[in-house]
Amino acid sequence: MAKKITGVLLAVLLVVLVYFLNKPLGDTPALGSFLSPTHGFWKSAAAKENRNTSIEIKGPKGMATIVYDEIGIPHIFAENEEDLMYAQGYAEARDRLWQMEFQMYAAAGRLTELVGEKALSMDRFSRRIGIVRAAEASLVETEKNPVSKMLIESFTAGVNTYIDQLKPADYPVEYKLIGYQPEHWTPLKCALLMKYMAKDLTYYDTDVENSNALRVFGEEAYQKMYPDFPAPAIDPIIPVGTKWDFKSVDSFSAKDKNKLSAALYQNPFKEFYSSKFYGSNNWCVNGSKTKSGKPILCGDPHLNLSLPSIWYSVQLNCPGLNVEGVTIPGAPGVIIGHNENIAWSVTNAERDVINNFSVEYQDKNRKAYKLGNEYVPFEYDVQTYKVKGGKDVVDSIRLTKVGSIVYDETYGEINDQKHIATYWRAEEPSNDLMTFYYLNHAKNQQDYLDALKYYSCPGQNFVYADVNNNISIKQQGNFMLRTVSGDGSFVTPLANVNIAKLKARIPVEQNPYVLNPERGFCCSANQNPVDKTYPYLTNGIYENYRNRVINSTLTTATNYTWQDMGKLQNNNLSLLAKEILPTLLSNLSVSDDAESNKIAAALKSWNYMADYNTDAPSYFYKFWDYVEQSTYDEMEGTATSFRLPEPYNTANLIINDAKFKLFDVVNTDTVETAKEVINIAFKKTVAFFSQLSKPSNNMSAKQNAAETETNKEAVLWQHYKNTSITHLARLNAFSVKDVAIGGYNNIVNAASEGAGPSWRMIVDFASGKPQCYGVYPGGQSGNPATKGFTEFIDKWSKGEYYKLHFFDSKETALKAIKSK
Secondary structure (H helix, E strand, O other), rough: OOHHHHHHHHHHHHHHHHHHOOEEEOOOOOOHHHHOOOOOHHHHOOOOOOOOEEEEOOOOOOEEEEEEEOOOOOOEOOHHHHHHHHHHHHHHHHHHHHHHHHHHHHHHOOOOHHHHHHHHHHHHHHHOHHHHHHHHHHOOOOOHHHHHHHHHHHHHHHHHHHHHHOHHHHHHHHHHOOOOOOOOOOOHHHHHHHHHHHHHHHHHOOOHHHHHHHHHOHHHHHHHOOOOOOOOOOOOOOOOOOOOOOOOOOOOOOHHOHHHHHHHHOOOOOOOEOOOOOEEEEEEEEHHEEEEOOOOOEEEEEEEEOOOOOEEEEEEEEEEEEEEEEEEEOOOOOOOEEEEEEEEEEEOEOOOEEEEEEEEEEOOOOOEEEOOEEEEEEEEEEEEEOOOOOOEEEEEEEOOOOOOOEEEOOOOOOHOOOOOOEEHHHOOOOOOOHHHHHHHHOHHHHHHOOOOOOOOOOOOEEEEEEOOOEEEEEEEOEEEOOOOOOOOOOOOEHHHHHHHHHHHHHOOOHHOEEEEEOOOOOEEOOOOOOOOOOOOOOOEEEOOHHHHHHHHHHHHHOEEOOHHHHHHHHHOOOOHHHHHHHHHHHHOOOOOOOOHHHHHEEEHHHOOOOOOOOOOOHHHHHHHHHHHHHOOHHHHOOOOOEEEEOOHHHHHHHHHHOOHHHHHHOOOOOOOHHHHHHHHHHHHHHHHHHHHOOOOOOOOHHHHHHHHHHHHHHOOOOHOOOEEEEEEEOOOOHEOOOOOOOOOOOOOOOOOEEEEEEEEEEEEEEOOEEEEEEEEEOOOOOOOHHHHOOOHHHHHHHOOOOOOOOOOOHHHHHHHHHHO
C-alpha cells in the first residue's frame, strides 16, 4: 500500500513539476523547454559549430556556397548578386537569428510581446520618437530603386528559408528561455534595424538642457561651458586652414535675426544629462608614413558592448564583387571593410540632427496647436501594444507638421521635456543601403564619393584609402542648413517654425571633405569636423582628447606597420589626466592621514596610462567625477534638466578661469573657486576609497586579511571600471563581466563600463592589395553554449588581432579549409 501511495505522490509531483516548469513565475521565464535534454539548452550545447566546413544552398537563380573558416567566418560565393544576398541572409540567420529578431522587437517597440509590461515604457519611447515611421519611409525609397529592392528582398528570402527549415528543438536557446518562436523576416525589419542604429547614434538631443542652462546661468557662462569651438586647442577632422571653394547656399538667415540670447525668453518648461559614451576612431595614412610606402586604414567604432556581438564578419564574392568586413546582423552587404581596391571605415559625426519646438495648444483639450497664425488639428499615430500576460495598451501619439510630441500628459516623468514637438532628421526618406552597395563595389575615389551621395542619417565620417595610395575623409549626412549662432541648439516656439528652412540641407558636395592632405593622414574621433572658416554651423557634442592623441602620433609617424597601428588603437593614454592632473595636484592641501597620502602619491607618480592592472586610473577618474559633481552642484537636485559640460571645457575652466561662477558651491556661505572645489572633491575621493578598503566587522583575523586583499584588488582599474559585455536580454549567465582591459571613454582605447571598441579593423595595403586584421568582443556564433559565442574576447582585451582571409575564389577557400 505504501508503495502505491508513494507512486501516486511521485506522479502528482511530476505533473506539478511539469506544470510549473512550463509556466512563467513572475519575472522568471518558464524553464521546461529550456531544461529539456532534447529541445533545450543541452540541445543547443550539442550543436555543431560552423568551422572549416562548407554548405551549398539553392538560391533564387542558382547555387551558392558558404565556406566557413577556422573561426567561423562565412565566405560566400555565388554567380550573381541575387543568390549572394540570399545566401548572406541564410548565413546571418544561421548564426544570429535570435539577435536579429530581438533587436527588431526593440526597434519596433514590441518587447512587451516577449517580456510583458515592464518593457512598455521602452516600447512607447521607440514608437513615439518614430523609429517605425522612419523605417517605413526608408523602405518606400529602398523599393523605388530596383537594385536596393533586389538586395533587401533576396536577403529576406534567405533568412526565411533558414527559419522555415527549423524545428522547435533547433530554435536558439533564448527563444526557449523567453518562450516564443521566430517570425518570418520582412524587408521592413531590415529597415528597422538601420533606423535603430540611427536612434542609438543621433537621438541624444540637448535643446531643453541648453535652453535651461542659458536661462539660468546667462550667456557668458553658457558660452564658457558649451563653446562651439573649444579653446585653446582644436584639432578638427578637416585640417585647420583648409580653404573652402564655395559659399553658403543659405537664403534664410537674412530673414532670421535670432540671436543666442533669444532662448533666454522662452517659457521655462528632471534630468541631469551627462555625455554619452558612444564614439569611434578611424584614420588612414598614405605611404609617406609607412614602412611599405603603401596606405594603412584603421577603424574602431565604439558602441554598446553586447552579446551576441553587434557586428558579424563576412566575405561576399560574385562576378564583379569581392568584399569583406562586418555588417549588422539583419542587414545585407558589408558596412565597414574593404574590397580589392579600396578600404573604408566610419565614425559618428556627432552633428545635431534634432530640433525641438515648444507647443502652444489651442485650449485645454489639446486637440490643435499653433503654427504661424493658425491653429492646426493634430494628426494621430494610434499604436497598440500587445502585452504578454496582460491586456493590450493603446497609445495615441500626437503628430505635428514637424514631428511627434514624444512626452506629454500620458507619458514621461520629466516635466520640462513634455509638450515639445521633435523634428528628427532620420524620419526623412532615404536609401542609405545604396551607399554600402556602391562602396562594396567601388574601385576608386570617385566611386567612393558617388556612393556617399545616397547616405543620409546618422551622419558619419567615412575614411578612405585605396591601392593607388590615395587617402581621404568625408563627413556625410543629410545635415541641416544652419548658419546662425544657436540655431538648432535651443527649444523655440513651434508657432514660429519655418518648415522650408527646417528641412533644407547643406549640399552634399559642400559637406566637409579632404583628399590627400599635405600632412599625410586623415583622422576622425568624434571631434569638431571643421574650424570656424567653414560657412555652415556644425553644432553637436564633440570629443577633444582621442583625436589629439591620434593626430600627434600620426604627425610624427614614420615607417609604420600594421602592428604600430594596432598599438595606437589600443593606446591607454589619458590626455585628460595628463593635462589637468598637475593643476589638480598643485591645488591640493593633503591631510596627514595614510589614505590621503597613498592616493596623492599614486596620482603624483602616475604615467597617465589607464592600464587595467594599476590603481591610479581608479583614483583619478573618481576624483574627476567628484570635481564635476562639486563644480556643477547647481545642476543637481532640481526639477530642471541640464547637461554636464564636456570634460575638456571643465578642465579648461579650472586651468584658465579659476573664479568661474559655477565653482562657487551652492550650500555654503563662502565663495569657492576652483581650488576649493578641487579639495572638496579630493576629500570625497579619499572617503570613498577608505570605505572601499575597510574590512567588515565581526570577522576573524583570517577573514579580515582575505577581505582586505579583495578590497585592494577592487581598486585596480580593471575591477573598478568593470568593463562588461552584456547579453542583449540581460541574462547574466550569458554575459562576460570584469574584462581585463584598460582605457576609458575619452581614451583612444575607449573601453568604458559597457561601451567601447565594438570592432577593431586594420587594412594594410603593404603587398599592393589589402590585408585585413580584425577582432571584436564576442565571436561569430550567436549560441551561448558554444565556444564561438565569446571566442574573440581574450584577443580583443589583449589588443591582439586575427589575420582575416580574403579569398579570390571559391576553390581557394575550399582548399584552405581542407588543409586545416
